[in-house]
Amino acid sequence: MATDLVNTSPTVRGAAGEALLGPDALAAFLGEHDLRPDAVAGGRALTEDDLFQVVLLRREVRAIVETETEEQAVAGAAVLAGRAGLVPVLRRDADGGWQWYVPTAPDAPLADELAALIGIGLFGVVRALGHERFRACAAPDCRGVFVDISRAGRRRYCMPELCGNRLNVANHRARRMGSVAR
Numbered sequence: 001m002a003t004d005l006v007n008t009s010p011t012v013r014g015a016a017g018e019a020l021l022g023p024d025a026l027a028a029f030l031g032e033h034d035l036r037p038d039a040v041a042g043g044r045a046l047t048e049d050d051l052f053q054v055v056l057l058r059r060e061v062r063a064i065v066e067t068e069t070e071e072q073a074v075a076g077a078a079v080l081a082g083r084a085g086l087v088p089v090l091r092r093d094a095d096g097g098w099q100w101y102v103p104t105a106p107d108a109p110l111a112d113e114l115a116a117l118i119g120i121g122l123f124g125v126v127r128a129l130g131h132e133r134f135r136a137c138a139a140p141d142c143r144g145v146f147v148d149i150s151r152a153g154r155r156r157y158c159m160p161e162l163c164g165n166r167l168n169v170a171n172h173r174a175r176r177m178g179s180v181a182r
Contacts, residue, residue, distance in 0.1 A: 001033050002118045003146040005054075006062045007159055012137075012144035020058075026051050035117075046110065053111030061118055065145045070131035073122065080119030084112030088120050125149060139163035 006012060008019035008029065020026050023046035027037040037046050057080075064076035081088075084104040093099045102120050104113045125133055125147050137144035137158040144158030157163035 001114075002061050002065060002122060003158065004029070004033070005058050005114075005118070006065060006145055009058055009062070012142065012158060014142075020051060020055060023047060023051055026054060050110045053109055054114060057111045057115055057118075060115070062145055064122060065134045065147060066136075067131075067134065070126055073126055073131050073134060077119040077122035077126070080115040081123065082119070083115040084108030085116030085120065122147070129153065137163055 010016075010018045013019060020029060026046050030037050038044075060076070060080065064073055064080070067073045067076060081102075086103045086105065088100060088102045090098045091101050100120070102116050104116055108116075129149065133148040133153060135146055135148055135155075137146065138156040139158075142158060142163045144163065146155065146158040148155040
């Protein structure tokens with residue numbers, strides 16, 4: 001979720017621009033991450049203020065992903081986790097499997113609830129995979145950052161379907177032009 005939130009920024013998306021254009025776009029983003037907007041926003045509709053606060057959170061998350069050391073990443077994640085989070089717990093889901101739950105204060109703003117969720121997730125990445133999984137996009141014309149949670153740990157692009165594809169097309173065209181020039 002941290003990577004996807006950062007990737008909604010016009011800094012990353014370039015000409016595609018801002019992805020979170022309004023409360024409806026924010027609701028769609030939450031839905032893509034199996035978060036019901038009515039559940040994380042205290043049962044109310046999302047507002048422009050929710051959107052503004054999430055955009056500010058996006059900057060905080062990017063700064064954490066860009067940290068130079070594990071200690072900095074852990075400290076940043078702790079700040080996020082503490083914004084609205086209570087003690088995380090494991091509970092059985094409807095299928096009997098264990099699921100993490102990050103309870104939040106009943107009156108916590110949406111951005112603080114997302115901060116708590118993302119903070120706990122970043123803790124998990126540092127603990128299980130290491131800080132070296134916090135990376136900058138390898139595409140030369142991209143300013144994106146991401147957290148690589150792939151099994152092999154070889155992800156190179158913040159948005160493989162966009163940045164990786166763009167680079168592959170450019171390389172293909174360059175090879176094609178090289179063979180035409182011969």
